[in-house]
Amino acid sequence: MAKVTPGAFIRQVRQEASKVTWPTRKETLITTGMVFVMVFLASSFFFLVDFGIQRIVKLILSLGA
Incomplete structure (x- = not known):
């Protein structure tokens, strides 16, 4: 150099x-x-995915109780 x-x-x-x-x-x-639009869309998407996974896990765990 x-x-x-x-x-x-x-x-x-x-x-x-x-x-x-x-x-x-x-x-x-x-x-x-x-x-800002993309941040809103991404956060909404991840919120919905997280909410869906949470519901599925709660459903699976409630079956064992």
Whole structure:
């Protein structure tokens, strides 16, 4: 790996940072909204699966009592 002086490193970092394209405010809001929707859907799914498994386990355990 080649040694780079601190000044050259800073120049390279600035050059790479200038290539970054930041999302617009609208894109950020849409993406954030989609994250919240997916979190809600995933949590609902896992809640229902957990509830179903809980009911099945309780049913099986009640058969032995």
